Amino acid sequence: MRLSDRVVDLPESGIREFFELAEARQDVISLGVGEPDFSAPWAARMAAIDSLERGRTSYTSNRGLRELRERIATHHHRYDQLYDPDEEILVTTGASEAVDLAFRALVDPGDVVAVHDPTYISYEPGIELAGGEPLSVPTRAADDFALTRERLEAAGAGAADTLVLCYPNNPTGAIMSEEQLAEVAAFCREHDVQVIADEIYAALTYEGAHSSIATQPGMRERTVVINGFSKAYAMTGLRLGYALGPAETIDAMNRIHQYTMLSAPTTAQYAAIEGLRSCDDEVQEMVDEYDRRRRFVHSRFREMGLDCFEPRGAFYAFPDCGGDDEAFAADLLEDQGVAVVPGSVFGAGGEGHLRVSYATSMRDLKRATDRIETFLATEWTVTA
Ligand code: PLP
Numbered sequence: 001m002r003l004s005d006r007v008v009d010l011p012e013s014g015i016r017e018f019f020e021l022a023e024a025r026q027d028v029i030s031l032g033v034g035e036p037d038f039s040a041p042w043a044a045r046m047a048a049i050d051s052l053e054r055g056r057t058s059y060t061s062n063r064g065l066r067e068l069r070e071r072i073a074t075h076h077h078r079y080d081q082l083y084d085p086d087e088e089i090l091v092t093t094g095a096s097e098a099v100d101l102a103f104r105a106l107v108d109p110g111d112v113v114a115v116h117d118p119t120y121i122s123y124e125p126g127i128e129l130a131g132g133e134p135l136s137v138p139t140r141a142a143d144d145f146a147l148t149r150e151r152l153e154a155a156g157a158g159a160a161d162t163l164v165l166c167y168p169n170n171p172t173g174a175i176m177s178e179e180q181l182a183e184v185a186a187f188c189r190e191h192d193v194q195v196i197a198d199e200i201y202a203a204l205t206y207e208g209a210h211s212s213i214a215t216q217p218g219m220r221e222r223t224v225v226i227n228g229f230s231k232a233y234a235m236t237g238l239r240l241g242y243a244l245g246p247a248e249t250i251d252a253m254n255r256i257h258q259y260t261m262l263s264a265p266t267t268a269q270y271a272a273i274e275g276l277r278s279c280d281d282e283v284q285e286m287v288d289e290y291d292r293r294r295r296f297v298h299s300r301f302r303e304m305g306l307d308c309f310e311p312r313g314a315f316y317a318f319p320d321c322g323g324d325d326e327a328f329a330a331d332l333l334e335d336q337g338v339a340v341v342p343g344s345v346f347g348a349g350g351e352g353h354l355r356v357s358y359a360t361s362m363r364d365l366k367r368a369t370d371r372i373e374t375f376l377a378t379e380w381t382v383t384a
Pocket of ligand 1: 034093094095096097120166170198200228229230236239240241
């Protein structure tokens with residue numbers, strides 16, 4: 001068959017490639033996956049089962065169940081985000097669909113879309129599939145991987161039509177403070193740049209409260225916020241996310257959604273309603289556990305002499321491995337059976353780093369960090 005030009009050049013996900021290597025081996029401790037090691041809270045699972053028992057197996061409205069949109073609206077008051085459930089919220093099949101819809105609704109062929117680097121791997125291909133041109137804006141460990149006006153200016157991001165912002169960040173674990181966001185917001189207003197803010201890790205913020213760029217003056221009307229249930233509610237497999245934004249933008253996204261997806265999974269929507277209704281305590285327990293692991297992993301890396309920026313959100317640490325990250329990850333897997341993801345998979349700005357997910361048991365984290373310590377002592381020579 002004849003494949004479209006768009007897809008011919010689309011690279012395989014670097015993460016997947018690496019997992020295939022890891023899966024081929026036995027006794028591997030994986031610190032590679034970006035998903036919770038917990039199951040969804042029991043009450044949410046029960047609600048899903050109950051919805052099936054009641055035969056609720058049909059489509060929902062395109063925008064998602066009204067009760068779910070109402071609960072999402074109320075939930076977001078905690079971030080000072082006020083959205084109308086009827087016009088400004090769209091429930092999607094994972095945050096992934098919301099990201100894709102945002103690109104397709106906002107990006108015209110040839111539009112420049114600025115993306116800070118390193119960041120989540122799906123944005124660049126998504127921008128290209130929408131016909132846009134990704135513009136990489138490097139961030140630095142020295143700035144705690146925050147996006148700054150200086151970095152935006154240096155990359156020429158003033159010419160961009162859209163900026164993708166992902167904080168708390170995958171892969172670095174960086175967050176951005178209100179003051180830092182104010183600086184980026186001012187830049188966006190000055191240069192008339194609109195924003196797609198992927199805040200899927202908002203609930204996994206360990207120091208201070210999550211702050212959204214959409215709450216900065218003049219930003220609500222130029223920002224689509226994306227969030228979902230995969231991370232905080234440990235519901236990756238149920239595939240449920242959503243977008244919050246100005247009515248016209250949400251309507252545009254819904255028009256694509258209604259032809260491509262129709263509606264998000266119904267069973268997952270019932271689980272999510274219950275999650276938002278009654279599972280705050282379980283979510284908090286998971287967040288507390290990630291926080292405990294975060295401190296452990298960070299202090300272990302420091303003890304080993306690896307330069308590790310302190311992660312403050314999501315569930316990743318991003319140590320500097322002192323050399324070629326791909327060689328480090330491959331040799332570590334080979335010698336010690338520990339899988340981590342080379343930082344360069346997340347963009348040139350990730351070179352020389354490793355993404356280490358601590359969404360794994362404390363027992364495995366202890367074993368894995370001991371093995372990394374052995375590897376550093378016996379196999380690895382710091383070259384950088
Ligand atoms: N956005 C970010 C930053 C992510 O890290 C991920 C998954 O790793 C997603 C979106 C995808 O989320 P979902 O499972 O809701 O599609």
